[in-house]
Each structure stands twice: as C-alpha cells, then as structure tokens.
Amino acid sequence: xNKTAIASVLTEIGTLLELKGENPFKIRAYQAGARVxxxxxxxxxxxxxxxxxxxEVKGIGEALAQKITELHTTGRLEYFDKLSASVPAGLxxxxxxxxxxxxxxxxxxxxxxIDTVVKLRAAxxxxxxxxxxxxGEKTQERILSGIRNREAYNKRHLWLDAWEAxxxxxxxxxxxxxxxxxxxxxxxxxRMETVGDIDFLVAMTAPAPIVEWFxxxxxxxxxxxxxxxxxxxxxxxxxxxDLRLVPPEQFVFTLHHLTGSKDHNVAMRQxxxxxxxxxxxxxxxxxxxxxxxxxxxxxxxERPPPGAKGKEQSAKKKPSSLASPSPxxxxxxxxxxxxxxxxxxxxxxxxELREGLGEIEAAETDALPVLVExxxxxxxxxxxxxxxxxxNTLEEMTAAAQALGLDYLGIxxxxxxxxxxxxxxxxxxxxQIAEINKLNASKKFKCHVFTGTECDILPDGxxxxxxxxxxxxxxxxxxxxxxxxxxRAVMTKRIIRAIEQPHVTMLGHLSGRLxxxxxxxxxxxxxxxxxxxxxxxVIELNANPWRLDLDWRHWRKAAEKGLLTSIxxxxxxxxxxAFYKVGVGIARKGWLTKENVLNTRPLAAVKKFLAxxx
Ligand code: DGT
Ligand code: CA
Ligand code: CA
Ligand code: ZN
Numbered sequence: 157x158n159k160t161a162i163a164s165v166l167t168e169i170g171t172l173l174e175l176k177g178e179n180p181f182k183i184r185a186y187q188a189g190a191r192v193x194x195x196x197x198x199x200x201x202x203x204x205x206x207x208x209x210x211x212e213v214k215g216i217g218e219a220l221a222q223k224i225t226e227l228h229t230t231g232r233l234e235y236f237d238k239l240s241a242s243v244p245a246g247l248x249x250x251x252x253x254x255x256x257x258x259x260x261x262x263x264x265x266x267x268x269x270i271d272t273v274v275k276l277r278a279a280x281x282x283x284x285x286x287x288x289x290x291x292g293e294k295t296q297e298r299i300l301s302g303i304r305n306r307e308a309y310n311k312r313h314l315w316l317d318a319w320e321a322x323x324x325x326x327x328x329x330x331x332x333x334x335x336x337x338x339x340x341x342x343x344x345x346x347r348m349e350t351v352g353d354i355d356f357l358v359a360m361t362a363p364a365p366i367v368e369w370f371x372x373x374x375x376x377x378x379x380x381x382x383x384x385x386x387x388x389x390x391x392x393x394x395x396x397x398d399l400r401l402v403p404p405e406q407f408v409f410t411l412h413h414l415t416g417s418k419d420h421n422v423a424m425r426q427x428x429x430x431x432x433x434x435x436x437x438x439x440x441x442x443x444x445x446x447x448x449x450x451x452x453x454x455x456x457x458e459r460p461p462p463g464a465k466g467k468e469q470s471a472k473k474k475p476s477s478l479a480s481p482s483p484x485x486x487x488x489x490x491x492x493x494x495x496x497x498x499x500x501x502x503x504x505x506x507x508e509l510r511e512g513l514g515e516i517e518a519a520e521t522d523a524l525p526v527l528v529e530x531x532x533x534x535x536x537x538x539x540x541x542x543x544x545x546x547x548n549t550l551e552e553m554t555a556a557a558q559a560l561g562l563d564y565l566g567i568x569x570x571x572x573x574x575x576x577x578x579x580x581x582x583x584x585x586x587x588q589i590a591e592i593n594k595l596n597a598s599k600k601f602k603c604h605v606f607t608g609t610e611c612d613i614l615p616d617g618x619x620x621x622x623x624x625x626x627x628x629x630x631x632x633x634x635x636x637x638x639x640x641x642x643x644r645a646v647m648t649k650r651i652i653r654a655i656e657q658p659h660v661t662m663l664g665h666l667s668g669r670l671x672x673x674x675x676x677x678x679x680x681x682x683x684x685x686x687x688x689x690x691x692x693x694v695i696e697l698n699a700n701p702w703r704l705d706l707d708w709r710h711w712r713k714a715a716e717k718g719l720l721t722s723i724x725x726x727x728x729x730x731x732x733x734a735f736y737k738v739g740v741g742i743a744r745k746g747w748l749t750k751e752n753v754l755n756t757r758p759l760a761a762v763k764k765f766l767a768x769x770x
Pocket of ligand 4: 610635637664665
C-alpha cells in the first residue's frame with residue numbers, strides 16, 4: 157500500500173474513533189500520524205518498514221508503527237476492518253455532510269436513532285433535527301442543503317435518467333429557428349452505463365436566442381455558466397448539462413471531439429499526426445511546426461492561432477458573436493463523421509465503440525463487427541408479473557410486449573426462497589404454467605408467452621426448485637439473490653454448480669451489482685463464462701438500467717470465446733419491457749452482433765433452441 161492510501165486509512169480510523177466517542181488523544185494521534193506519513197518519502201517509508209525504524213520518526217508511536225507496517229506489507233489492517241464493521245456505514249457518510257462533526261453525528265444517532273443519510277433527511281424534513289439541543293433551524297437548513305448538494309454534485313447518473321432528461325431538450329432545440337443539427341455527445345452518446353454530465357451540441361447560424369431558450373427552460377435549478385456560444389445549467393435532478401453552439405461547417409469536428417472518449421480522441425489525433433494532419437474540435441488541417449501559418453488541406457479548416465488573422469476568415473464574414481472563428485477552408489465533402497473517419501483511412505466507428513479499446517485498429521482493416529440493433533430484437537426473456545414482485549399481471553405484460561412489436565415474452569417470476577419478492581412455491585409455479593398455456597391457447601395475443609422462472613441459486617449452489625419441476629418450463633433463469641458476502645472461490649463454485657444443473661437456460665445478472673449503489677459481489681467472471689460456454693448456458697445481459705449486468709467490458713472477449721447472451725429487461729412493470737433498448741446499447745459497447753444474442757432470433761428459432769435443451 158502506498159503512503160496516500162495508508163494516510164487515508166489512518167484518517168478514517170480517527171474519524172471512526174470520534175464517532176465512537178473515544179479518547180481525544182488517541183484520535184489526534186491517528187490524525188497526526190496520517191500527516192506524518194504523507195510527509196515522508198515513499199522510499200523512506202519502505203526502508204523504515206523493512207528496518208523496523210518507523211518509531212524513530214517524530215509523531216509515530218509503537219501502536220501506529222505496527223499498523224503502518226501491517227498496511228504497507230499486507231495492504232490491509234485487521235484493526236481497521238473490525239473498527240469499520242463496528243460503526244454503521246451510514247454514520248460515516250453523515251459525517252461527510254458539511255456542518256456535521258462527530259459530536260453532532262453521535263447526538264443524531266443517540267437521540268433520534270439516525271444512522272443513514274436517508275433517515276437524516278427525513279428527520280430534517282420533519283423538523284425534528286432543529287428541535288435537538290445544539291442544532292436549531294439554521295443548522296437543520298444547512299444540513300438539508302448539504303444533503304441535496306451532495307446528491308446533486310457528487311453523483312453520476314444512470315444512463316436512462318440522463319437520456320430521459322436530454323430527450324425533450326434535444327427535441328426543443330431541433331425546433332428552434334436557425335438550428336441545423338443537434339446532438340447529445342459525450343458519455344450519453346457513447347451509451348456509458350452512467351453519465352457525469354450531458355453535452356449538447358448545436359449547429360446554428362445565430363446563437364443568442366438558442367442560449368436564451370436553453371437557460372430559461374423549466375426544470376432548471378441553476379444556470380452555472382452563460383456565454384455567447386455556450387451555457388451550462390444544473391437540472392432539478394442535479395444533472396449538469398452543457399450546451400455548445402458552432403457554425404454548421406464546424407459541427408462534424410466538434411461532434412466527434414465532444415463524443416469522446418478522451419482515449420479515443422487521443423488515439424485519433426495521433427493517427428492524424430502520423431498522416432501529417434492536425435485534428436481538433438475546430439477541424440482537420442495540415443500539421444505544421446510552431447509559428448508557421450497553417451495551410452489548408454482541402455478537408456476543412458481549424459481555429460487560427462490567436463492574433464493570426466487568415467484572409468479566408470475575414471473574407472467569410474461570420475457573425476461576430478461566434479466565439480470560435482469559422483474554419484479557414486471547407487470541403488463540401490466532409491460533413492459526416494463517416495467522412496471524417498474516411499479522411500483518416502478508417503471505416504466508420506459507432507460512438508459506442510469509441511473507448512480507445514482497439515476500435516481504431518479494427519476500423520483500419522474493416523474488422524469492426526456489425527453491431528446488434530434495437531430492431532433486431534424479436535422478443536424478451538426474464539420478466540416479472542404480480543405473481544411475484546412485478547406490478548402488472550400476465551395479461552398486461554403480454555399486451556405491452558405485443559404493443560412494443562415483440563413476438564414473444566418470457567415470464568420468469570421469483571422462486572420460493574426469495575421471500576421478500578413473494579417468490580412462487582412449487583404449487584403456484586405449476587398453476588402459473590397452466591395459466592400461461594391457457595393464455596397461449598386462447599390466441600388472445602399474437603405475442604407468444606414462454607413459461608419460465610428466475611430460480612434462486614442457493615448459497616451452496618443448489619437450485620430452489622427440483623429438476624422435475626424445472627423440466628416442465630420452457631426456460632430457466634438462475635440468479636444469486638442471497639449470501640452476497642461469500643468469498644470469491646465459494647461464490648464462483650456456487651454459480652458454476654448452478655450452471656451445471658440440467659434444465660438451466662440462462663444465468664441472471666452475473667455480478668449482482670446495482671449501479672451507483674452496490675458493488676458486484678466477489679466472483680471469478682472469466683471462470684463463470686467458461687463454465688457457461690462449456691454447458692451451453694446463456695449469460696444474460698440484464699438490461700435494467702440499475703444493473704446492466706454483465707458489464708459491457710466483458711462481452712467482447714466472452715463472445716469471441718463463443719458465449720451466447722440474451723438481452724433481458726428484467727421488467728417489473730409494463731413500461732420496463734422497453735429496457736431491452738438500453739441493453740442493446742450496452743451490447744453494442746460490448747462489440748456484440750445479432751448472432752451473439754439469442755433474442756434476436758425469430759419465435760420459431762427460439763422455440764427450437766429451447767426445445768433442444770434438456
Ligand atoms: P462524463 O460526462 O463524465 O460521463 O464523460 P464524457 O465522456 O461525456 O466527458 P466530458 O463531459 O468531460 O467531455 C465530453 C467529451 O469531450 C469527452 O468524451 C471527450 C472530450 N474531451 C473532454 N476533455 C478532453 C480532453 O482533455 N482531451 C480530449 N482529447 N478530449 C476531451
Ligand atoms: Ca459528459
Ligand atoms: Ca461535459
Ligand atoms: Zn433477479
């Protein structure tokens with residue numbers, strides 16, 4: 157462990173001790189120890205740890221020296237682990253809110269039983285914090301705004317939340333006079349699972365009314381910046397949105413730049429340079445040494461160096477209100493990103509692949525995959541109904557699937573061990589199978605319904621239902637919903653054991669993560685993937701925006717090895733059936749083609765696939 161990490165553990169120990177109301181001298185010793193460690197060189201710490209001479213440093217006593225040694229050599233500290241476990245995690249979070257020190261945090265816990273930020277906010281809203289000794293109205297207000305800021309400013313946002321915020325703004329921008337093209341760039345366009353901020357780009361001829369429209373939209377909490385050709389706002393949800401306005405001839409260059417990712421952009425610039433070109437958000441021009449006048453290459457222009465007034469620029473007479481000067485030279489042939497890539501000898505790279513993970517090399521040799529598309533999806537598996545924790549009935553879900561144009565709907569309600577989700581008993585599952593068969597036979601819907609279950613993988617890897625019952629279903633999803641804290645080897649063995657049982661069609665949400673909330677449990681993903689391939693088991697791409705599990709970073713390699721996936725909405729409401737579209741974005745980020753995805757197959761082919769499984 158390096159010194160910064162060691163220092164932060166020591167600081168954290170001080171905080172935890174404070175929360176526990178420990179001796180102030182002890183607390184201060186840890187805080188001081190953290191500062192001392194920070195001030196030492198990395199090599200000095202290593203040498204002193206080896207020689208056992210840490211105690212010679214002023215401010216480091218015997219106990220501290222032992223702990224630093226343990227951290228430095230093993231990367232862990234048993235004392236710290238135990239201490240952390242003894243303090244509610246929510247309490248530590250509360251301490252990070254401005255205006256709350258350890259003393260106040262303890263008072264909140266002792267007098268009001270508050271040990272999470274959620275409880276704290278509720279108590280503030282109810283006015284009970286102000287009533288406490290030593291708090292008062294002002295403090296309560298400060299705490300509340302601290303909580304709000306923390307939520308708004310420190311958080312990334314789910315892709316779907318950002319998308320839903322962006323959509324109406326995109327539509328509104330498109331309708332404004334003088335607007336030629338509009339796009340939301342950045343991580344949103346690349347379909348990252350979470351988004352830091354939204355980056356709107358507009359090609360236009362007159363910026364002022366567009367900026368004005370943007371900063372006066374309803375649902376804006378704060379205008380954080382405003383210029384002639386840009387603006388930034390914070391939406392009510394806390395999401396920040398940036399607006400950039402450019403003249404039409406510059407659009408494609410800024411579009412590519414703002415889409416990113418940074419890594420992709422860096423690689424593209426290097427490629428351009430290797431071809432004697434300089435690529436930027438302003439254009440693509442011949443690269444020249446410092447101080448020389450840039451020469452046009454007939455592709456497009458770029459921003460002239462400050463003070464250098466190109467004659468083409470003054471001749472163009474752009475509105476003076478445009479902050480970024482217009483390109484020096486334009487080529488009518490370079491208007492799309494496809495043309496921009498072509499100018500660098502590349503096939504078009506879809507935004508989802510622009511992560512600097514080999515897409516440029518692949519585009520060079522025409523080795524990019526033909527990515528799966530929303531329109532390829534024929535039906536969806538893994539959906540819940542009111543039989544377990546869903547909010548809509550079987551018929552409502554079927555009608556909604558049909559309205560989405562889907563030819564089949566797979567139901568997979570929870571199994572009996574998922575008590576909190578009202579998991580089905582054997583009897584209830586048998587009854588549901590009969591109900592689905594009846595619905596299909598009634599021909600009430602064109603959409604075919606497959607019988608299934610989301611069967612719990614029990615802590616030892618056994619399944620929640622026996623093989624005889626599972627054999628009666630069209631398909632079986634198996635998922636972990638309990639004992640998340642098992643160690644890596646146990647969890648891996650547990651999941652593989654489940655995969656190896658007969659009748660298992662798919663593994664549900666492999667990692668168990670909840671984005672922005674809960675990390676994955678410990679599991680050897682590669683081993684599980686190999687076991688799934690060996691057993692002909694599908695690993696789902698859970699398309700619920702909170703999960704997007706398995707993570708897109710695994711899919712390219714997994715698909716190359718021969719893994720088949722299914723893009724599953726895990727819908728608990730009719731509205732959520734459309735989550736599969738979010739999943740398609742993630743599949744694309746994972747370089748997946750139509751062939752890699754089971755539910756791109758038509759109904760007859762899926763029936764055949766399922767019938768061929770035991
Ligand atoms: P986010 O907002 O954190 O989810 O991620 P992005 O990718 O949207 O990043 P953002 O909003 O900071 O910037 C938008 C794009 O602008 C980014 O994807 C690439 C480009 N960009 C921003 N800063 C730099 C930079 O320092 N170098 C390069 N080459 N490109 C940059
Ligand atoms: Ca962004
Ligand atoms: Ca941004
Ligand atoms: Zn589940």
